Amino acid sequence: MMKVALIGLGSVGKGVAGVIARKDLGITITGIADSKSGCVEPDGLDIANLLLNKSRNGYCGDREISAADVIKKADYDALVEVTPTNALTGEPAIGYIKTALIRKKHVVTSNKGPIALAYKELHALALKNGVALRYEATVAGAVPVMHTLEHGLAGNEILALYGVLNGTCNYILTRMADEGLTYEQALMEAREMGYAEADPTYDVQGIDAAIKLVILANTIWGNSIGLNDVDRTGIDLLTPDALRLAEDEGCTIRLIAEAIPRKHILRVSPRILEKNHPLVVDGTLNALTLETDMAKEITLIGRGAGSTETASAIIGDLLFIQDRYVQRT
Amino acid sequence: MKLEMKDSPGQLVAALKPMSEVGGNIIAVIHQREPDLDDDTLNVQIVLELPEGRLERLVALLKEQGVHIQRIGEERLLYKRTVILIGHLMHTDLSDTVDQIDSTGFAEVCELAMSMPAVHERSTSRITIKAVSKHDMEAALAILRRVSIQKSLLLIEPLEEIA
Numbered sequence: 001m002m003k004v005a006l007i008g009l010g011s012v013g014k015g016v017a018g019v020i021a022r023k024d025l026g027i028t029i030t031g032i033a034d035s036k037s038g039c040v041e042p043d044g045l046d047i048a049n050l051l052l053n054k055s056r057n058g059y060c061g062d063r064e065i066s067a068a069d070v071i072k073k074a075d076y077d078a079l080v081e082v083t084p085t086n087a088l089t090g091e092p093a094i095g096y097i098k099t100a101l102i103r104k105k106h107v108v109t110s111n112k113g114p115i116a117l118a119y120k121e122l123h124a125l126a127l128k129n130g131v132a133l134r135y136e137a138t139v140a141g142a143v144p145v146m147h148t149l150e151h152g153l154a155g156n157e158i159l160a161l162y163g164v165l166n167g168t169c170n171y172i173l174t175r176m177a178d179e180g181l182t183y184e185q186a187l188m189e190a191r192e193m194g195y196a197e198a199d200p201t202y203d204v205q206g207i208d209a210a211i212k213l214v215i216l217a218n219t220i221w222g223n224s225i226g227l228n229d230v231d232r233t234g235i236d237l238l239t240p241d242a243l244r245l246a247e248d249e250g251c252t253i254r255l256i257a258e259a260i261p262r263k264h265i266l267r268v269s270p271r272i273l274e275k276n277h278p279l280v281v282d283g284t285l286n287a288l289t290l291e292t293d294m295a296k297e298i299t300l301i302g303r304g305a306g307s308t309e310t311a312s313a314i315i316g317d318l319l320f321i322q323d324r325y326v327q328r329t
Numbered sequence: 330m331k332l333e334m335k336d337s338p339g340q341l342v343a344a345l346k347p348m349s350e351v352g353g354n355i356i357a358v359i360h361q362r363e364p365d366l367d368d369d370t371l372n373v374q375i376v377l378e379l380p381e382g383r384l385e386r387l388v389a390l391l392k393e394q395g396v397h398i399q400r401i402g403e404e405r406l407l408y409k410r411t412v413i414l415i416g417h418l419m420h421t422d423l424s425d426t427v428d429q430i431d432s433t434g435f436a437e438v439c440e441l442a443m444s445m446p447a448v449h450e451r452s453t454s455r456i457t458i459k460a461v462s463k464h465d466m467e468a469a470l471a472i473l474r475r476v477s478i479q480k481s482l483l484l485i486e487p488l489e490e491i492a
Contacts, residue, residue, distance in 0.1 A: 162488065233483070237415060237451075237483050238415065238483075238485075239415055239444075239446075239451060239453045241444035241446070241452075241453035242413045242415055242453045242485060244444070245413055245442055245444065245453060245454075245455035246413060246455070248442070248455070249411060249455070251411075251487075253413075253485060256488055258488075269485075269486070270483075270485050271485060271486060271487060271488040272411065272412070272413060272485055272486065272487040272488065273487070273488050277488070279488070
């Protein structure tokens with residue numbers, strides 16, 4: 001059995017815990033922590049009971065045990081770090097991840113902050129300690145972008161990438177185009193559907209998409225870029241007329257993240273696309289086109305968010321680590 | 330493009346027909362008999378505007394007509410790009426914005442659609458630009474980007490076809 005410590009019990013954490021409890025994957029959870037409490041059991045925790053505690057009390061375990069305690073002391077092979085993204089500092093997740101890597105524990109995270117802000121340092125630390133740092137869930141949710149880059153497209157040179165990486169923006173633009181809604185109306189609807197945060201700035205001004213672009217660029221080209229290197233325009237100033245004028249020409253508008261190293265382009269901006277373009281996906285879907293020297297264009301489309309969908313990416317990373325590093329029993 | 334065809338009645342018309350069929354706009358037809366050529370062939374130079382992506386079809390149609398293409402001058406291809414501008418377009422002098430493109434000599438605004446919801450609200454326009462080459466189109470878009478920043482307009486560009 002591969003032993004896992006799970007830090008973070010929000011939507012994604014619950015999804016991961018639920019899947020591990022439900023499916024026979026050869027994974028057991030030996031440590032768990034949310035923002036208020038922690039719990040450690042070397043022989044494996046009773047997940048169903050902990051999730052019940054969480055929904056009943058708002059916390060899952062012992063209030064005397066912190067996330068840092070679990071990471072430092074629990075017996076585990078891989079840390080699953082799924083706390084909320086802090087785009088400014090990346091903390092406390094960066095600290096959590098470093099602690100685990102130094103303990104020679106593999107790390108799987110869905111947290112964009114640490115990967116966007118400290119990838120080089122964390123990657124080097126993982127290499128030095130002979131363990132894996134995997135983050136499939138940080139970009140495009142369930143869509144296996146990193147696995148495709150690492151394995152399916154191994155040996156290819158990635159020449160450019162173009163993506164729809166923010167489901168909230170894509171939902172708003174889809175609704176503006178389909179129903180002629182104003183930006184404000186579509187945003188309100190997205191909130192009601194649970195697709196947008198109370199403060200939508202991070203999504204609608206393209207910050208979230210830009211962070212994902214940074215993660216992809218650093219992974220592919222290792223060029224240590226940061227959020228400030230991305231030329232960024234959001235969708236919050238779009239008018240319904242803009243979508244209608246695009247529609248008249250058989251086109252629509254989508255928020256596109258694009259990186260073309262040979263042209264020094266690193267940009268997130270609303271763009272006009274023909275409606276039959278592969279990147280024109282509906283609702284909260286994500287899409288990514290990779291342009292490579294051998295495979296030419298490859299487009300991946302799928303769900304960019306959701307509890308079980310994101311868990312899919314995390315489980316994929318864990319099982320990869322199990323195959324590659326952890327002895328099967 | 331420079332064409333070579335049989336010098337017999339109806340041949341020139343037969344060569345021109347496919348050009349209109351693919352949506353081309355013929356600007357000039359120049360033909361002259363060269364003394365050192367066999368009498369039965371005719372060399373013709375044609376200058377035409379052609380929508381993007383139609384050239385291959387035209388070449389195929391001409392071949393079907395038995396017309397030999399000696400040379401195609403790519404630089405004569407016309408590039409079209411459509412952008413959307415959002416903001417206080419009239420207050421920031423839309424005709425100046427258009428003129429900044431038109432005055433380049435290598436690119437021009439050939440179509441403009443406009444929507445103005447109310448006096449104080451931002452208006453939206455769709456602008457189609459023509460340029461003689463891809464390079465000139467890039468230069469025209471660069472001008473438009475600069476003007477948009479100066480005038481606080483939101484410029485929405487097309488996603489370039491994947492190279």
